[in-house]
Amino acid sequence: MTPLDPELAPAIRSRQVDGVNGLSVHILEAGFEADGRPLVLLLHGFPELAYSWRKVMPALAAAGFHVVAPDMRGYGRTTGWDPAYDADLEPFRFMNLAQDCVSLVEALGRREVACVVGHDFGSPVAGHCALTRPDIFRSVVMMSAPFEGAPAAKAAPAAATPARDIHADLAALPRPRKLYHWYYGTRPANEDMWRAPQGVAAFLRAYYHVKSADWPGNRPHRLPRRDAESLAILPDYYAMPLEQTMAQVAAAYAPSAAEVAACGWLTDDELAVYAREYSRTGFQGGLQWYRCATSGIAARDLRAFAGRTIDVPSLFIAGAADWGVYQTPGSFERMQTHGCTRMAGAHLIPGAGHWVQQEQPQAVADLLLGFLAGLG
Numbered sequence: 595m596t597p598l599d600p601e602l603a604p605a606i607r608s609r610q611v612d613g614v615n616g617l618s619v620h621i622l623e624a625g626f627e628a629d630g631r632p633l634v635l636l637l638h639g640f641p642e643l644a645y646s647w648r649k650v651m652p653a654l655a656a657a658g659f660h661v662v663a664p665d666m667r668g669y670g671r672t673t674g675w676d677p678a679y680d681a682d683l684e685p686f687r688f689m690n691l692a693q694d695c696v697s698l699v700e701a702l703g704r705r706e707v708a709c710v711v712g713h714d715f716g717s718p719v720a721g722h723c724a725l726t727r728p729d730i731f732r733s734v735v736m737m738s739a740p741f742e743g744a745p746a747a748k749a750a751p752a753a754a755t756p757a758r759d760i761h762a763d764l765a766a767l768p769r770p771r772k773l774y775h776w777y778y779g780t781r782p783a784n785e786d787m788w789r790a791p792q793g794v795a796a797f798l799r800a801y802y803h804v805k806s807a808d809w810p811g812n813r814p815h816r817l818p819r820r821d822a823e824s825l826a827i828l829p830d831y832y833a834m835p836l837e838q839t840m841a842q843v844a845a846a847y848a849p850s851a852a853e854v855a856a857c858g859w860l861t862d863d864e865l866a867v868y869a870r871e872y873s874r875t876g877f878q879g880g881l882q883w884y885r886c887a888t889s890g891i892a893a894r895d896l897r898a899f900a901g902r903t904i905d906v907p908s909l910f911i912a913g914a915a916d917w918g919v920y921q922t923p924g925s926f927e928r929m930q931t932h933g934c935t936r937m938a939g940a941h942l943i944p945g946a947g948h949w950v951q952q953e954q955p956q957a958v959a960d961l962l963l964g965f966l967a968g969l970g
Contacts, residue, residue: 601645601867605652610671611664615690615697620644620671622663625655632708634966635695635731636663639714639739640880641787641798642949643670645867646713649859649955650962657963662702666716667694668879670871677878679781686882689895692722696730706730709966713737713951714918715883718892721933724904733907733969735962738918738948740910740925743933745893747901763822770836771826777834778884788876790841795869796848797841802860804831804847806947807915814917816926824923832921859953908934909965911958913946938965 602608606624622644625631634654636647644663654661665672668686675685684690699707710731712720721741724734764771777783790797803809817824825833830843849857886892910929912919919926919942930937941961946953 601863602648603652605655606648611698611701613697614701615694616685617667617672617674617694619694619698619701620665621698622647622651623661624651625658625660631658631660632966633699633702633704633706634659634661634962635699635707635710636661637695637710637712637716637719638663638666638669639712639716640883641801641868641872641877642714643868643871645670645864646949646952650951650959653956653959654962657966659708659966662698664694664698666719667691668882670875675879677876679784679878681882683882683886683889683891686886687895688718688722688883688886688892689726691719691883692726695719695723696727699730706732708969709733709735709962711735711737711962712739714739714948715880717741721904724906724908725899725902728904728906731906733909733965734904735909735911735965736929737910737958738912738916738950740919740922740929741933742925742928743904744896744899744902746932760820760822760825764825764833765836767822767826769826771822771833772836773825774832774834774840775884776888777840778881779888783840783881784876784878786839786841788872790845792841792845792848794873795865797844798868798872799854799860799865800844800848801831801840802865802949803849803853803857804829804844805916806859806949806953807913807945808849808853808857809847809947812915812917812947814915814920816920817923820923828917828921832917859949859955903932904934905936907965907969908937909961910937910940911950911961912942913948913950913953914942914944915947916942916950918948938968 606622611619638646644665647663651661667675710720710723717736717739718741720734723731943954943957951958
């Protein structure tokens with residue numbers, strides 16, 4: 595297998611950690627030279643890898659932390675998971691993904707984590723860690739995807755009239771649409787991207803471009819309601835044209851050669867790391883997380899913690915050009931007012947879209963280090 599090391603800073607090493615909740619986990623780590631450094635755990639989302647943290651890891655290590663970024667279950671060089679669409683979904687439950695993190699900490703010979711940081715779908719995993727095991731995960735940073743935590747202790751009374759079918763309403767719009775979370779749960783989604791006509795590298799280049807601050811169409815704002823008309827305001831990569839695949843959506847926004855050349859946050863050599871890994875594994879491992887979310891499995895697990903809040907120190911970071919902050923109306927606000935009792939702030943970084951730790955790594959590192967310094 596092609597080594598990652600030529601594409602990594604000298605301070606970062608790559609290795610496997612065996613015996614992690616049934617997995618052999620591939621990690622990148624920095625600041626490992628001295629024992630006893632506070633541990634920071636960095637969790638990536640979709641379609642990313644541990645490699646997505648390469649630009650912030652050296653700064654955290656230089657500040658005295660042992661920094662570990664795993665390829666999460668279903669991704670990259672972590673093995674022990676089933677890539678089939680019809681595989682058992684239970685191992686991909688968010689509660690089990692949190693258990694992966696607990697087991698990784700144990701396998702590293704550690705008893706606690708100074709901070710668990712999650713980006714995109716890694717954000718709810720980090721949230722589950724802080725919600726359920728605050729004795730291990732002493733603080734949490736959620737990035738790009740707000741996490742509201744457990745449901746209220748007393749559920750709201752049932753509505754007098756049945757809830758509208760949001761999917762049917764989206765499909766009935768003059769420009770029919772569908773939500774990408776549910777598309778990602780369909781059987782064809784993996785093949786659509788893995789066997790994209792433009793190739794995996796070109797698909798990923800366009801997908802990363804259109805969700806970044808480089809695409810001028812990303813001007814996010816709060817949506818008024820969770821109804822079809824409001825959700826249709828979202829870009830096509832979130833509220834997809836009904837009959838299109840994600841590969842087709844991305845192809846329509848492929849950057850020009852000049853835009854690629856100007857993209858300093860993701861060079862062709864860096865893109866090649868992602869393209870090699872996803873060409874080898876496909877996307878189904880990551881898509882299983884979406885299936886757990888849309889099937890109700892994730893909500894079922896959280897009901898056991900009804901009324902519980904995240905009570906360790908917390909922070910939220912996203913790009914100012916990231917629609918992910920607002921794609922679920924009200925979630926950004928509920929996270930701050932109900933989900934987390936010790937939130938130190940919610941920061942939207944200028945000049946960054948969804949891939950904030952890659953687009954603006956220094957700003958992210960500065961916020962993380964400021965937060966960690968304030969923990970005392």
